[in-house]
Amino acid sequence: MRSRCRRWCAVSASKRPGRACLRPPSRWRWACSCWCCGGAAGPLDFRSVLPGRFALTITPTSPGRRLRHADFATLTEALDYAATGETGINFHDLRGQLVLSQTYRRLREEAQGLGRAMLAAGLEAGDRVGLVADTTPEFVRAFFACQYAGIIPAPLPLPAPLGGKEAYVAQIGRMLSSAKAAAVFGPAAYDEWVQEAGREAGARLQLSLETLPDGAGRELPAIAPDQTCYLQFSSGSTRHPTGVVVTHRALMANAVAITRDGLQVKPEDRAVSWLPLYHDMGLIGFLLSPLASQMSVDLLPTAAFVRRPNLWLDMISRNGGTISYSPTFGYELCARRGDGGGLDLSKWRIAGVGGDMVRPGPLDAFAETFGGSGFRRSAFVASYGMAEATLALTMAPLEGGLRTETVDVDRMEQDGAVVAPQGEGRERSFVRCGPILPGHELQVRDETGEPLGERQVGRIFVRGPSLMREYFEQPEATAAALSADGWLDTGDLGFVVEGEVVPTGRAKDLILLNGRNVWPQDLEWTAEQAVGALRSGDVAAVSVTDEAGEERVVVLVQCRSSDPDVRRTITEDVTAVLRARHGVDAQVQLVGAHALPQTSSGKLSRSKARALFESGAFEKTAR
Secondary structure, three states, rough: OOOOOOOOOOOOOOOOOOOOOOOOOOHHOOOOOHHHHHOOOOOOOHHHHOOOOOOOOOOOOOOOOOOOOOOOOOOHHOOOOOOOOOOEEEOOOOOOOOOHHHOOOHHHHHHHHHHHHHHHOOOOOOOOEEEEOOOOOHEEEEEEHHHHHHOOEEEEEEOOOOHHHHHHHHHHHHHHHOOOOOEEEEHHHHHHHHHHHHHHHHHOOOHHHHHOOOOOOOOOOOOOOEEEEEEEOOOOOOOOEEEEEEHHHHHHHHHHHHHHHOOOOOOOOOOEEOOOOOOOOHHHHHHHHHHHOOOEEEEOOHHHHHOOOOOHHHEEEEEEEEEEOOOOOHHHHHHOOOOOOOOEEEEEEEEOOOOOOOOOOHHHHHHHHHHHHHHHHHEEEEEEEEEEHHHEEEEEEOOOOOEEEEEEHHHHHHHHEEOOOOOOOOOOEOOOOOOOOOOOOOOOOOOOOOOOOOOEEEEEEEEEEOOOOOOOOOHHHHHHOOOOOOOOOEEEEEEEEEEEEEEEEEEHHHHEEEEEEEHHHHHHHHHHOOOOOOOOOOOEEEEEEEOOOOOEEEEEOOOOOOOHHHHHHHHHHHHHHHHHHHOOOOOEEEEEEOOOOOOOOEEHHHHHHHHHHHHOOOHHOOO
């Protein structure tokens, strides 16, 4: 439970917490994350603490003006237009209760004022600023304040649930150092940690949003399409973080492709999301793109979803959400913990899937569980994208549901050919993720860089107006990923069928064993499905090189039991099923619960898992 706030805040008329502030909004102070303001920082409507007298209501769904599909030159121009209507952003707490309903008009007003204050505090246009991306009005306001001031925000993650101060300060310190950040802002609860990271990273200013000077009268700079809009840290190495430079032009090009061509946004659409705002899928998919198409959006903290996944579905049902996305595991959690009772999901027309490999099994289970609540299988929309392309590259056709390609695994491993299963051979189903979005190009290439035909597995390359300009001040990394003629090496493997891309995995995770390609996902899914004690995400398959230079397969398995018999059974069962179904003699090592590392987007990080295994770190967590 949050401790009571001892400072003045937006809903306090004195230092006695909880007393309603009846002063005009212009005199409200910046709020902290305390019990009396529902954990939402920033100026709050006093009605939020007087529920008996005043009821908070969500912003309307209909934009109330002509819908524009993100056809703006800059993000600030998009917010200027969105501010002419009554739609906006609705922030909810850990219980799924509404704590602030903020119109885009109010956001614009507050962001411009805060932008002036940032400039008055010594920040300059072109400076990079770290922003800890909590799902709060404070972060959203600060992000758009940077836009109006010409400052470049770099969204940062929150501390890991089981992480400590030292690890978090080191993690975001490396990000701030990579961005050459001039300052960093974060929630009051982590301000000490955040400022320490800023000092260690060499930030020239130590600032707090609560104590910025009055910026009244400061002139805001003009914003041009080719200016940097923000830095997005990719989900690669946290030891050597890479900042993706996204311009206003690239952002708006992707927002147009998403809202007009992919989602085909309508005036009656409403977005709902639990995705973290430091990740591109949450930031662009469910903050910037909805704003650019004047949609109202309902935001649930990621921590709330993790604790109670069905809060997400309850919000869709209660608010009439029509568009929402999740990685596969989000749907899987809901299907495992819910029965659909009392929900109305009939308005949910786009149930997007992205952010990791799309797995049909858990999605089928979700559709089965919630079909009685009005959910339609045809609502599933598989997508493919990455931060280096702003967000989205492909989207499956609407109303088509999941469409799979079942392939002969033996042939695919031998020569990359994609053919239908023959006889008793091994098979696997991959999900079609749709054609490349309009205005973009996609090629699948072999190891020599030559384009391949359909149904041949190779490396995926893309080109188009949504691509990043560069990795921030990393010319070698930029040159390795982005060619002079504009083609981006995604690092992903896949094939094309009937013009649609079918991703099969990350090239760097591919295991080469005795002359054949082995997909780690195949080994992981086989183990998880065949061994009853395991759950989705409990297994990581990696390859390591021994002292003789031979490559061998190591399978790391999270185990929650200390019983020697249970542990021995799991080890033996995983070893046996991988040998029987894949012909792989793997070294199986049990690790502790929650020991497998994840990327910033919540995906399994096999590269980090490999490094931890090779360092011997897993031996300390095995029991």
